[in-house]
Amino acid sequence: MKEITTINLRYLFMLFFIFSYNFIYSQEIQIDVKRSNKPLFKAFPAHGDDKQPSELLKVFMIQEGKESQTPLLGLYSKNEDTIFFQPQFEMGDGLSFNAHFYNKNDTVKTFYKTPSINLNITNEIFVKEVFPRSNKIPKNILTFYIEFSQPMLEDESAFRYVNLYNENKEIVPHVWLNKSRWISDKILMLMIHPGRVKRGIKYYDNLGDVFYVGKKYYLEITDKVKPLHKNSKVKSFTKGFEINYPTASCPKILKNKFSIPRRNSKEKLKIVFDKPMDLYSILGGISINIYNKDINIQGKFIPGSDDTEWYFIPEKPWTEKKYTLIFNKYVSDPSGNGLIKPFETTKIKKSYTKDIVKVINFRTN
Secondary structure, three states, X not given: OHHHHHHHHHHHXXXXXXXXXXXXXXXXXXXXXXXXOOOEEEEEOOOOOOOOHHHHEEEEEEEOOEEOOOOOOEEEEEEOXXXXXXXXXXXXXXXXXXXXXXXXXEXXXXXXXXXXXXXXXXXXXXXXXXXXXXXXXXXXXXXXXXXXOOOEOOOOOHHHHEEEEEOOOOEOOOOEOOOXXXXXXXXXXXXXXXXXXXXXXXXXXXXXXXXXXXXXXXXXXXXXXXXXXXXOEEOOEEEEXXXXXXXXXXXXXXXXXXXXXXXXXXXXXXXXXXXXXXXXXXHHHEEEEEOOOOOEOOEEEEEOOOOOEEEEEEOOOOOOOEEEEEEEOOOEOOOOOEOOOOOXXXXXXXXXXXXXXXXXXXXXX
């Protein structure tokens, strides 16, 4: 009887050990839905991995049963063995997403769907802003951004419904890269095909340049761009602008024009550059940490009076005395000139391979 009891105890102990091991080391994704359209994704455990949090946890939108190839833009942080991710923008209504946690040789996937709204409501959707916002744009511009007033269907063929006209109101053909990218459900990113801008790439050579200095052009966003809800309708919009000489200089950060917030306040941090900057590169290329700590400050960037000024609005008050501004290699002007690397360059420098190219510490007032 004692022998049987001993065997049973050993067996139970082994089962308990296996269960405990799997429980402790199993990978998991949790979703905090206090803000259902902007949830907080948590992935753990992530110990013993030297990869960046953005490489380990990614969230993708699902459209028509297919998962997007581009992950959502957002803010990452890590506390001990847990990675946190919160989308930069609200995720829309009634949309489906997959969260992927890549850790070691395994991948965990979790499905999430935002709450739906009443689709019987009819809305007129208008264009809130077109970036660059200036009416004078450099000849070698790479990207335009269109911000809509309401969530849109993140259609990768949306570029087909945006036209570029010259000053004679003739359509300029074959301008866009044949794939649209949405950096949120309200902001459409349109890239001019690099072959029409960058030297050394042969692409429709017989068409000539897209832009000519001193000439006027018109960007037309038609009502064919698809809204998220079928009963909504986009109001067409046209932005006129003039072409300036191309720019090849690297942007400079003007620290003397910064506006530093007061401690224990939620005041905006003002960041200023010497030239207009690219919208997406600011939203995804600048982060703020507590000084000497790997703790990210959550918040959002908004443009100032022009594209040289940008403001960071924190979600919570500035409680620390000192913070660190981190600029990665993607921060650039609309022509692709980064903080240390011009877009058109034949030089190869070791510094060009760095992910972080500039760090600025600042003290709250």
